Structures are given as C-alpha cells and as structure tokens.
Amino acid sequence: MTTKLYYESAYIREWETRITHKLEREDGTYLVLEETAFYPHGGGQPCDLGWIDKIPVLDVVQEEGVILHKVERIPEKESVGCRLDWDRRFDHMQHHSGQHLLSAMCLEVCQAETLSFHLGQDYATIDIARSGLSQVEMKMLELEIQGQIYLNRKVTNYRVSQEQAAALPLVKQPKVTDDIRIVEIEGIEYNACGGTHVMATGEIGMVKLLRAEKQKGHVRLFFKCGYRALTEFNIGTEILGSLSVRFNTSKEEILDRIEKWDQEQKQLQAELNAVKAENDAYLAEKLLAEREGSLIKYAFADKPLKDMQNLAAKLSEQADVIVLFVSNADHKVVLAQGEESGLACGAFFKQHLAEYRGKGGGSDKLAQAGFSTSEDAMAFYHYTAQSIN
Ligand SMILES: [Zn+2]
Numbered sequence: 001m002t003t004k005l006y007y008e009s010a011y012i013r014e015w016e017t018r019i020t021h022k023l024e025r026e027d028g029t030y031l032v033l034e035e036t037a038f039y040p041h042g043g044g045q046p047c048d049l050g051w052i053d054k055i056p057v058l059d060v061v062q063e064e065g066v067i068l069h070k071v072e073r074i075p076e077k078e079s080v081g082c083r084l085d086w087d088r089r090f091d092h093m094q095h096h097s098g099q100h101l102l103s104a105m106c107l108e109v110c111q112a113e114t115l116s117f118h119l120g121q122d123y124a125t126i127d128i129a130r131s132g133l134s135q136v137e138m139k140m141l142e143l144e145i146q147g148q149i150y151l152n153r154k155v156t157n158y159r160v161s162q163e164q165a166a167a168l169p170l171v172k173q174p175k176v177t178d179d180i181r182i183v184e185i186e187g188i189e190y191n192a193c194g195g196t197h198v199m200a201t202g203e204i205g206m207v208k209l210l211r212a213e214k215q216k217g218h219v220r221l222f223f224k225c226g227y228r229a230l231t232e233f234n235i236g237t238e239i240l241g242s243l244s245v246r247f248n249t250s251k252e253e254i255l256d257r258i259e260k261w262d263q264e265q266k267q268l269q270a271e272l273n274a275v276k277a278e279n280d281a282y283l284a285e286k287l288l289a290e291r292e293g294s295l296i297k298y299a300f301a302d303k304p305l306k307d308m309q310n311l312a313a314k315l316s317e318q319a320d321v322i323v324l325f326v327s328n329a330d331h332k333v334v335l336a337q338g339e340e341s342g343l344a345c346g347a348f349f350k351q352h353l354a355e356y357r358g359k360g361g362g363s364d365k366l367a368q369a370g371f372s373t374s375e376d377a378m379a380f381y382h383y384t385a386q387s388i389n
Contacts (some may be wrong), residue, residue, distance in 0.1 A: 002067050002114070005037035005182070006048075007157075010093055010196040012037045013084040022074055028058070030068040031075075035086055040067055044117035045195045046094055050084040053077070082186035087227075089196065094226035095124050096195045097155055098204045102126060102223060103171070104189045105144045110137055114171075115218060123210075123222055130219045135214040145207045152202035154186040157193075165192065208232060223361075280311050285320040288319060295322050297385050300376070302329035305368060313366060322388055326381040331371040333381050343388060352387075 002020075005012045021032035031052065040062035041047045047060040052071055059070040059307070090124040096119065103114035103126060112128040119338040160168070164277075165180045174180050174192035183193040185201065198204060213220045224232050240251045247257040287296045296315060300308065301355035312323040322343060323336040334346045350362050351367055356376045360369030371377040 001065070002033055004067070005033040005035050006039045006196050009076070009251070010089075010198070012026065012084045015082050017063070017082060019075065019080060022290060023068070024375075028070050029072075029074055030070050032066060032068060033080075033082070036067050037082070038067065038069055039089070039092075039196055043193060043195050043267065044099075044119055045092055046119060046121075048089050048092075049082055050082065052082050053080040056197050066191050069311050085111035091227060092119065093196050093198045095119050095228070096193075097197045098207045098223070099124065099126060100155075100183065100185060100189065100191055100197070101145055101148055101201060101204065102141075102207055102209075102221070103128075104185065105141055105148070106221075107171075109141050109144050112219075123369060124224065124228075125220050125222050127215060127218045127220050130322065131217060132214065133219045133221070138209050138212060139309045142207070142209050148188065149201045149204050149206065150184075152200045153188060154200050155197050156186070157183045157197065205229065276307065278313065280282065280307075284311065284318065287315065288321070291321060293389065295324065295385065295389050297324040297381075298326075300325060300327045301380065303327045305330065305334070308332065309336075309366065309368060310336045316365070324381065324384055324388075326377055328374045328377070331374050331377040333360075333369045333371070333377055334367070335384060335385070336366045337364075348384070348388075353380070356383070 005015060015035060015037060017035040019031050020026055020034055022196065023030040023032075029251050033052075038048045038050060038057060038060045039045065040060045042062060048058075050057050052069060055075055056072050058070050058072065061068050061070070099117050103117075106112045106114060106126070106128050110128070110130060110133065112130040112133075115129055118125045118324070144294040155236065159179050160182055162177050162180065165174065165182070168190045170182075171189055171191045176192075178257075180192050181194055183191045183197055185197070203226075206229045208229040210222040210223050210224060210232070212264075213222070218230040240254070243254050244251050247254055247261075249257050287298060303325070308325045308327060312334050313336055315321060315323045316338045320338045320340050322338075323334070325334045326332070335349065337343045337345055344364045346362040346364060349358075349362065349367045349369050353360060356371065356379055358369045358371045358376060358380055360367065362368055369380070
C-alpha cells in the first residue's frame, strides 16, 4: 500500500522513494510508488503534477486506494527522486481552504448551504442554496471572509472514529464510516474532507468574489484566492491603465468620459444622418432629371445597403420609376419600383440570382441581393438593367 505523504503534511514537495509497480495500459504508462505526495483527482480538487526522476507526471488517479502516476516514460532506476509542481499544488491548497472559509461564511452571513464545489484551471466556483445574491451581500461576504483571513486562524486535520465524528458539529455527514479525516478551521468549522489545505487562513491571502450567476434555481459564486486573485487584480489594473491612456484621464474619470463620448457619438450620428438625407435629396433630383425612360440606374463605388434601400424607396415613391443600384465595395444590388411598373422585384431576383451566384430576395416593391465578388454584382446589375428596360 502506498504511503500517502500528503496526509502527513501538505507541505512535502520533494522526497525519495521506490517504484513498486509499473503498468503499461492502452492510454499510457503508470507507476505505483512506495510513498507519494502526488494528490489524485478527488473531492473537487484536481490532481497534482510534477516529476518522477525528472520525468513529467501527466496525471494522478486513485483506483481502489492505489495511487497511479501516469508518466511520459518509465525511469531507469527503481529508486527515484520525486518533486511536486509546487505552484500548482499551493494554488489548490489556497483555493480548497478558501472554499471551506467561503462556504462557512455563506452559511453564517447568508444562511446558504454549499451544494457543490468546482476547482478548475480557469475558475473556481461554489453553488449555494439561494435563489439570488445582491451586490451588497457579496461585499459583506467578502469583508467577513477577509476578516477571518487576517485573524490567521489555524487549519488542522486529524482522523476520528464514527462515534467521535457524530459528536462534532460537522458541515456535512461524511460518506466514509471509519477513520474519518476532519479539516478544522479553528473557531469556524469542522469539515470531513480529504483535500490538501494550508496551515492557517492567512496563507489563503485573499478570497475575491468575482460574480454570482443564477444556475438552475441556485447561485453560482465565482471566486479566486491567493496568487490567482493577485493575477486578476493585475489584469484589471492593466486594462484600466490602458483605458486611462486611451481617454487621457484618471481611472476615476473613465466612466464619465465614456458617457460623454457616447453622447458625442449620438450627436455625430444625427448630424451624419442629416447630411446623408440632404445629399440623397440632391442625388435624387439629379437621377430623376437624367433618367432614360422609366429606369433610374446608378453604380456607387461604396454605399451601404441601408442607404441604397432608403434612396431607392424615396425615388420610387416620388415618380413612376424603376430604380436599380449597385454598390461595388460590398457587392450589393438593390431594385425598387413604384406602384405602376408591373415589375415584381423580389420574384425577379429569386428567378435570376442563382445564375450570378447571388443570394437575396424581397417584396414586389423592394428587393436586395448580395454577391461574393463585385464582378458577379456588376454582371447582375447589367443583366437586370437590360432585362427590364
Ligand atoms: Zn474540502
């Protein structure tokens, strides 16, 4: 049986041991060690990684009490030196202890039980038995937790019998019935847990609540502890710094500046719309004067579809004409007609578009189509002009 060093101390990160079994499986090579500090997946905590004789450990799983280490290849010697990826492990310890503290405070401050815990590479979450959580409650929760971190309460673990466990105010009844491992945060809680923990709450550093999401009638709380919380803070500071430079103002003024910028944009858009309308009026006059028969056609270098549609509709309302536009830059064609030409624009497009690899349609009065090249758009434009003239 492998000695589980992570239960002797969560701080063992280097040790010498022997390989007791080597297994070749379909999905890779596995080793069993006499002693291991590599924690396998379990209890919401991901496995440790590291090196066995400098060979990377890829995965650690537990099967019927045996810890299997998946390795890139088998070491040459039976006696091996092992080393944990300590940054990864310490991150897990900060988050697992952080979760216990967070769950305990959720119960105390919000009277909400924790239903599940997830710790992944990107984010850590707990689901709590509440239908919602306000920003004020989140702030209160965060402050309570931070207070407990600053008190630097001891986190200890020990094993008890079923009878001894029954006498403790456990957070949840354990699944195992014998040799129950208790993780105790001094003065806070007794929790039956098999995970790796820090020695005192001060080592958690910080529990930062990021957001609360509603999840099937519960609340999912996203949080980051310790170094991850620091990284999150650094990313936020960098973004704020870039925005400060971009808006040439202090970070406190950024929101006001964006609000102002938004107003300016709205005003500019209104001015642009007025200029466009004026321009369209001149253009409409010119096109009506230069028309040949009942067809008005024009090839724009670059005019958005919406603007072509507006102008075409305006012209066909003003006179009994058929209007045909193409925009070269975005390969779009628009066809519009007044009441009396007898042309069904949408039906005409549907009938002929496929030959020109175009897609579109519309009503009897107004139709539009898009093409993947300007050559196809222009060819369809010329074909339409010829067909309806
Ligand atoms: Zn736990």
